[in-house]
Amino acid sequence: MVSSHGPTPPTLSSIAAETSVPSGLDTFKTEYHPKSGRATTIETFSTFGRKQDQWLPIIDEEPWQPFSCRADFEFAELAHNAALNKDHTDELLRLIWRIAEGHAKLTFKSHRDVSSAWDRAASQMTPFEKHTITARHKREDLAFDVYTRPLWDWALDLLQDPLLAPHFVWDAQRLYKHDGAHYERFYHEPWTADRWWNVQSSLPENGVPFAFILYADKTHLSSAGTVKAYPVFARCGNLPVPEDSKEDGKLSYVNLKRVVWHDGFLKLLETIILYAKTGYAHLCSDGIVRWLYAFILLLSADYEEQCVMALIRGTNCHCPCPICLVPSDKLYDNASTYPIRSPEDAQSCVELWKKNKAAGEEALKKRGLRPVMNVFWQIPNSNPHETISQDHLHVYHIGEWGKHLFGELKRHAVALGRSAEKKIDDQFAAFTRWRNLNHFDRVTNITYSDGNKLRDISKQILYTTQNVLTRTDDEAGYALLQCIASYLHIDMYVSLDVHTESTIQAGKAEVLVFQTHLEVCFCTDPDATKNWNFPKMHASKHIFDDIIAKGAARNFSTRPNEKQHGPIKRWYLRQTNRKDIANQILVLDHKSFIAEFIRSRIEFLDEERHKLTLSREELEDNDTDDEPFEARLHIGSPLRTLTSLAQVEEDNSSNRAFDCFRKKLATFLNHFLPSHNIPLPDGIHFHGHERRDCALIRTQDKDGHDKYIFVKLLFVFKLTVCNRTLDLALVLPMDASPRRRLLDRDLRLTRLRARPAALSEFVTLHSIIRGALLVPDFDNHGDYFLVDYVDTDMFLRVQRNLI
Known part of the structure; x- marks a missing residue:
């Protein structure tokens, strides 16, 4: 590989490492930055990515310190999360002591005890500091308060935590997976991407990057929007403003706000500016002293905040x-x-x-x-135009889709009349339910602002509108659906947690396909109301370059940080007196920070203790490549009572899929049991239950070759044969040949057709590869669409014809 700094000559050690393991389909190559002094490695799938298992477990018998005991910490955490005031806390403690006197080790007896414990814990963590910033506006000096937790002090808290120490990654890596012909590079964590590599190249020989990821966005605390906060969240990349006024909008005042923003950010960043230039010597847990050079890896924000960051x-x-x-x-x-x-x-x-x-x-x-002078100019390797990243949530789910494509689609539905809107809503209501996918009874006359709900609507929209916005009834609406199909492809490529060079190129190509469809929309729809020339439309130009530079888009998504606004709003509404709220909220935030820190230690150490109770054989079993089948398959709660095969056949006599149930099962068992060295049984014990799910399974054709088909699970049951329990299912294969339609090609839909019910078959549940979401083509009985947008795994299977 050639970096932006020129080719790196191979070393003898790297050549030896590369030749020590034969290249093959099941191997991964890791190329470390030359300054790391580490040789290139080639590993099999079973060993790749398991470095963390080499660390001995760290057992701390009292991870809840400085609380007196675990129960004290858990009570204080509960009281904080429940927003209990002084009276509530005292009453709850009195109740606990009345009921459980002597049965639990709890030392708290008043709110003062709880507060004292919080204070002891707070004294061991980096506190917030208050800064006052002054800026001149219209010959008047204005003062603004900024509260920060010094970034480098916070970083030292992380570096000194023995539980986190094994998980820090210091050196840039380039990762490759053998695809049968050559090694293809892939990207996921920030240190596997180009920006980390380039930063490390710019450092002194013994320097390593210490990366900060910053998120900033204002939020409304009061329901009326008159009280606002501007939280800034930081994350360590090495581990897996003033209020508006009546003058807002005037150039001088806008510039003033930018000055205050950057001066305020300076207070947050000033503790790392020196170490970004000189480095900081730190003795790491492996006994190596490293010179850590702080830098801003990426900035996560909506477009409005990006404008402030880039000025x-x-x-x-x-x-x-x-x-x-x-x-x-x-x-x-x-x-x-x-x-x-x-x-x-x-x-x-x-x-x-x-x-x-x-x-x-x-x-x-x-x-x-x-x-205005930009604060990021003061920090080496922190060019704001390189650190600013395109946000998946605001650019796509809320922006391109929520505010533009979805709005246009609803406009077309309205133009077709109320019957068209009702048909779309009815088909949403009938849409097959799926775990972690929001279900909607209607969407045409409701406005959504939740990005997650908008995203889930987009995943279902093609299947619920393809028979409404038809080429015949609405040519422009049909062109819009083609545009939406292309948008969904871009969205799925951006959603990947692991990218390869191929998926990035496919994503970039799809951006141009989307643009072509958009131009068709312009030509076919003279009544279009949306202006497609907007900044979030342009963001697709940069997002795949962001992934190459910084890793998967989840690294710079605002979605996790947006959730942090909720607690701040709740604290304001429930636990402050609405006066001097900054100090009160910071105290509550500090408690949350401490609680999360201690809770993570307790949970980690509980898990480590559990591991130590396992036998060596169990540990080895858990370390194998193949996950136990039962651990990856969840089919719901089984029936508690046994039933007979004859009874199953009788209970389902009206369903053609259960015709000759016992005869089909006997034929299946006569073939399956001998092929798996299981003797034919004298008797069978049985229980089971009906299912309505679908799955992708691996089976064999008549010539014994593997093939992959989708099936509908009709009946799932267990058979006990010679003390062996078999997990079986009666399924209806979806491999009949459907009549392909033009819209399938235009909207890039995967159409399936069910066999006649009488041609149901038995399979073992071990043949299931994964679950599948199928929805009916509401106008063509027996036809179904595969929803390949439900997750990236199914999407890639369809794109690569792996089904």
């Missing part, structure tokens, strides 16, 4: 992208490439503005920049 002027400026200089009228054109922004160019424009306001303003406006 650009937003959607209406000449160049609205925080990463490149795409003109404002070319945001829809992802086939073209424009120069990437640079801090040096921005700095020179700001310096010019300081010397000559007119000339400087012209230069700034041409690039869409604001005349």
Whole structure:
């Protein structure tokens, strides 16, 4: 491989390592950064990624310290999470002591005891600090308070935790999987991507990166929106603003807010600026002293916050992208490439503005920049235009889909009349339920703001509208469905937790396919109300480059951090007096931080203790490649009573799938049992229950070759044969040949057709590869669609024809 810094000559050790294990389909190659001093390795699937198992378990008998005992910590945690006030806490403790006196080791007897325990715990963790920032506006000095937990002090808390120590990753890696012909690179964690590699290349010989991931977004605390907060969350990448005013919108005030934002962020970052330049010597758990160089790996934020971070002027400026200089009228054109922004160019424009306001303003406006010094310019390897990342939630689920494609689709449904809207809603209500997929009874006349619900609607929309927005009834609506199908492909490629060079190229190609379909929509729909020339449309130009540079999109998604807004809002509503709320919320946040820290230690150590109780043989069994079948298959609760085969056949006499139930089963057992060295039985014990799920199974054709088909599970049961229990199912194969339709190709749908019910078969549950979500084609009885957007595994199986 050749990095951006030029080819790296192989070393004798790396050559030896590469030749020590034969290349093959089941091998992985890890190429470490040259400065790590580590040789390239080639490992089989069974050993790849299991380094963490080499560490001896760390057992701490009292992980709840500095609380007096585990029960004290768990009570304090519960009281905090439940937002109990002083009176509630005292009453609960009195009740506990009345009921359980002498039966539990609990030392708390008042709210004061609980508070004292929190204080003892807080004294051992890095506290928040208050900073006052002043900025001049209209000849007046304005003051703003900023509260920060010093980043480097927080980092030292992590580095000093013995439970986290084994999990830190320091050196950049390039990972490859053999595909049968050559090694293909893949990406997932940040240290497997290019940006980490390039940062480590820029450091001194003994330096290693210490990466910070920052998320920032304002949130409304009060239901009226008058009280706001601006939380900033930090995450260690080495491990798996002032309120608005009536003047808001005026140029001078907007610039003031940007000044305050960057001055405030400076207070957060100032403890790492020095170590980003000089490094910090730290004795790591493996006995090696490493020079850690802090840097900002990535910034996770919505577009509005990205504009603040990059100090650009937003959607209406000449160049609205925080990463490149795409003109404002070319945001829809992802086939073209424009120069990437640079801090040096921005700095020179700001310096010019300081010397000559007119000339400087012209230069700034041409690039869409604001005349403010960017805090990230002070931190090496933290170029804001490289760290800003495209957010999956806001760009796609809320943006392209929620605010644009979905809105257009509902407009088409309205134009077709109330019967069309009702048909769509009825088909949503009839949509097959699936775990972790929201179910909707209607969608056409409801507005959603929840990104998760919008995402789940998008996964179901093609199957519930394909017989409504038809080519005959609504040509423009049909073109829109083609556009949505392409959008869903991009969304699924972005959703991958592990990327290969092939999936990234496929994702980039799909971005151009989407653009083509969008242009068709423009041509066929003169009544279109949406403007597709917007910044989030342009984000697809950069998102796959972000993945190459920083790893899978989950690393820079705002979705996990958006959930942190909920506790802040609850604290404000339930546990503050609505006065001086910053101090009160920070105290509550500090308690949550401590509680999560201690809880994670307790759970980790409980798990380690459990491991130590296992025998050596059990540990070895758990370390095999093949997961026990029962551990990966969940078929629901079995019936508690035994029943006879004859009774099953009689109870289902009206269902053709159960015709000749006993005869079919006998034929199956006569073939299956001898082939698995199980003697034919004298008697059979049986119990089972009906299922309505579908699955992808591996079976054999008449020539004995493996084939993969989808089936509907009709009846799942257990048979006890010669003291062996068999997990079996009566299934209806979905391998009849359907009549292919033009819309299947246009909307990229996988159509399946069920066999006649009388042609049901028996299979062993061990032949099941995975569950499958099938929904009926509501206008063609017996036809079904495979919902391949339900997860990335099924999506890739369809794309690679692995079914």
